[in-house]
Amino acid sequence: MKRILTGLKPSGELTLGSFIGGIKQSVEYQNIYDSFIFVPDLHAITVPQDANLLHERIKKNVALYLACGIDPNKNTIYLQSENVYHTNLSWILECHTYMGEASRMTQYKDKASKKENISVGLFTYPILMAADILLYDADLVPVGIDQKQHVELARNLAERFNHKYGETFVVPESLIPKVGAKIMDLQNPTKKMSKSDGDTKGTILLLDKEEIIRKKIMSAVTDSENKVYYDLENKPGISNLLTIYSSLSNLSIKETEEKFKDSNYGNLKKEVADLVTTTLLEIQKKYQEIINSGIVDRVLENGHKIVLKIAKKKYDSVLKKVGLGRN
Ligand code: ATP
Numbered sequence: 130m131k132r133i134l135t136g137l138k139p140s141g142e143l144t145l146g147s148f149i150g151g152i153k154q155s156v157e158y159q160n161i162y163d164s165f166i167f168v169p170d171l172h173a174i175t176v177p178q179d180a181n182l183l184h185e186r187i188k189k190n191v192a193l194y195l196a197c198g199i200d201p202n203k204n205t206i207y208l209q210s211e212n213v214y215h216t217n218l219s220w221i222l223e224c225h226t227y228m229g230e231a232s233r234m235t236q237y238k239d240k241a242s243k244k245e246n247i248s249v250g251l252f253t254y255p256i257l258m259a260a261d262i263l264l265y266d267a268d269l270v271p272v273g274i275d276q277k278q279h280v281e282l283a284r285n286l287a288e289r290f291n292h293k294y295g296e297t298f299v300v301p302e303s304l305i306p307k308v309g310a311k312i313m314d315l316q317n318p319t320k321k322m323s324k325s326d327g328d329t330k331g332t333i334l335l336l337d338k339e340e341i342i343r344k345k346i347m348s349a350v351t352d353s354e355n356k357v358y359y360d361l362e363n364k365p366g367i368s369n370l371l372t373i374y375s376s377l378s379n380l381s382i383k384e385t386e387e388k389f390k391d392s393n394y395g396n397l398k399k400e401v402a403d404l405v406t407t408t409l410l411e412i413q414k415k416y417q418e419i420i421n422s423g424i425v426d427r428v429l430e431n432g433h434k435i436v437l438k439i440a441k442k443k444y445d446s447v448l449k450k451v452g453l454g455r456n
Pocket residue numbers: 136137138139140141145146147149150151152271272273274275276309310311312313321322323324325326
């Protein structure tokens with residue numbers, strides 16, 4: 130059975146984008162693949178974090194994974210920072226990464242151009258991500274389109290390492306969802322809906338209250354044509370609403386367009402708001418049952434035990450090949 134591995138970093142509250150572009154896919158994959166899902170908390174500190182909030186969010190995210198349908202019996206669920214082999218392997222991979230290829234990462238260039246005093250960690254994090262993946266021989270890595278380049282880097286590093294030292298790593302492939310690959314900000318639909326950019330007016334959080342969700346959707350930015358059809362370039366706001374509807378209803382974009390072809394923008398927004406609130410209220414109900422039940426700690430303990438063994442074995446073989454340690 131192929132192994133699939135993914136993670137959502139706890140850099141902010143999980144959003145509708147995280148659900149549609151990430152978690153929802155994983156819920157489907159868990160039935161067909163050997164599934165690993167983790168909290169890449171070390172990735173969160175590439176940008177400044179409040180320690181208390183981060184602690185809280187890590188547990189919250191695991192509870193949300195479970196509430197969204199990630200089944201602990203079908204997934205190995207774990208916390209990255211509890212397993213030192215991620216950072217250990219990352220160092221070895223860093224020493225096999227060229228400055229040129231690391232500098233080409235567009236997400237880094239984009240983020241770096243907008244901020245001052247960025248950390249070295251923000252620059253090297255795709256290499257840590259490669260370690261996250263290669264440590265477990267993952268065949269498939271479901272990610273949003275923005276992360277494809279990072280999975281490419283992991284592929285290149287795996288191939289380079291295998292070529293130099295002999296077969297060591299599985300060369301992973303990214304798995305990009307066709308619909309809902311990118312959910313955009315409701316206020317600025319040419320920008321990804323993000324959990325970490327501070328402004329939450331255009332971002333639906335998975336734990337937002339119903340009135341807030343409705344308000345955010347009803348005030349989504351659209352255009353002045355008042356005709357519903359999918360056109361990413363000229364109608365990014367409407368296309369985004371259609372994408373959200375399509376992803377949550379499991380209708381295709383074509384079918385969704387057809388459904389709303391005679392609707393005005395107000396009606397479309399109302400229907401999208403209904404579907405989003407129904408979906409999220411159900412998740413929130415389960416979340417409330419889980420968050421203080423002790424399940425999260427039990428799941429993480431169990432996952433930790435499993436991944437530590439796998440990671441140690443892989444890391445030891447890497448040390449040996451590279452010539453590190455006493456043999
Ligand atoms: P941020 O929201 O802080 O920009 P991120 O997307 O970089 O975070 P994660 O939350 O770790 O980081 O992303 C987990 C997965 O969910 C990634 O594969 C990412 O592409 C996907 N994802 C996150 N936001 C969206 C979105 N708005 N639309 C589609 N997929 C998304």
